[in-house]
Amino acid sequence: MLVFTHPDCLRHDPGRGHPESPERLRVLLTRLDTDGRFPVRAADPAPREALLAVHPASYLDSLERMARVGGGALDPDTIMNALSWAAAVGGAGASLAALASALEGVPAFAAPRPPGHHALRDRAMGFCLLANAVIVARAAQRAGRQQVLIVDWDVHHGNGTQALVETDPAIRYVSLHQWPAYPGTGRADETGVGNVFNVPMGPAQPPGRYVEALWNAVVRATDGWTPDLLVVSAGFDAMAGDPLGGFTLEPTHYADLTRRLRDRLPSAGFVSLLEGGYAPSRVADGVLAHLAAV
Ligand SMILES: [Zn+2]
Numbered sequence: 001m002l003v004f005t006h007p008d009c010l011r012h013d014p015g016r017g018h019p020e021s022p023e024r025l026r027v028l029l030t031r032l033d034t035d036g037r038f039p040v041r042a043a044d045p046a047p048r049e050a051l052l053a054v055h056p057a058s059y060l061d062s063l064e065r066m067a068r069v070g071g072g073a074l075d076p077d078t079i080m081n082a083l084s085w086a087a088a089v090g091g092a093g094a095s096l097a098a099l100a101s102a103l104e105g106v107p108a109f110a111a112p113r114p115p116g117h118h119a120l121r122d123r124a125m126g127f128c129l130l131a132n133a134v135i136v137a138r139a140a141q142r143a144g145r146q147q148v149l150i151v152d153w154d155v156h157h158g159n160g161t162q163a164l165v166e167t168d169p170a171i172r173y174v175s176l177h178q179w180p181a182y183p184g185t186g187r188a189d190e191t192g193v194g195n196v197f198n199v200p201m202g203p204a205q206p207p208g209r210y211v212e213a214l215w216n217a218v219v220r221a222t223d224g225w226t227p228d229l230l231v232v233s234a235g236f237d238a239m240a241g242d243p244l245g246g247f248t249l250e251p252t253h254y255a256d257l258t259r260r261l262r263d264r265l266p267s268a269g270f271v272s273l274l275e276g277g278y279a280p281s282r283v284a285d286g287v288l289a290h291l292a293a294v
Pocket of ligand 1: 155
């Protein structure tokens with residue numbers, strides 16, 4: 001199990017008091033270093049072709065321009081500073097490095113900031129600039145891994161991921177998320193071309209219910225359909241105590257889900273990407289439990 005990040009991911013800063021703070025990644029990297037089981041490598045920035053497979057040039061250029069003038073607000077929650085473009089491209093690069101590792105048979109986790117699953121084709125939202133999970137899925141398809149399963153256990157619905165894959169039957173998207181909540185998408189009847197499996201649930205339920213509901217959706221998505229690659233959109237804001245979520249998961253539940261995914265899909269390459277999670281030490285607890293179970 002390898003871990004990839006990019007140094008610029010620590011330099012994206014949406015401002016004082018914003019929950020998507022550099023501290024999230026700083027605490028995680030310190031914990032990984034202290035723990036010592038999972039080597040952390042710095043990746044190269046993503047090549048532009050990989051980004052263009054998902055986002056139009058005009059959108060990429062607009063983000064780069066905004067960073068060049070020192071940053072600004074893309075929406076009330078999604079704020080760039082001068083380093084945010086470099087961070088986004090570095091984070092996408094870390095995600096692609098994790099894919100490269102998985103294609104060589106070594107499962108890998110990437111820790112990008114900003115996160116990705118709310119980013120639309122040509123619009124940033126929900127702290128997200130580039131759709132890392134879809135960038136990885138498209139690159140995997142170009143590398144001959146046609147069928148990709150994306151499992152998103154962030155407490156929020158990955159509206160960007162869904163919008164970018166919902167017409168491609170070769171990609172299946174499973175999402176467990178709080179409902180109703182930001183961003184307002186993710187109803188169970190949003191099924192794409194039969195490739196989207198949404199599991200909206202209310203807050204404050206016993207953690208086992210969330211685990212079983214997500215697992216049932218994974219089983220439905222993979223019944224008679226075997227992915228070549230698994231991409232986990234690994235948000236850790238579904239943990240008890242997260243300031244932005246109302247779910248109740250503990251590290252042991254991420255370990256359980258990870259083991260189940262590995263057991264059910266033994267031949268699929270394994271890539272996991274950090275999404276949300278806003279209590280930094282809890283995020284580190286969750287990631288460590290997740291990685292140890294791969
Ligand atoms: Zn989230």
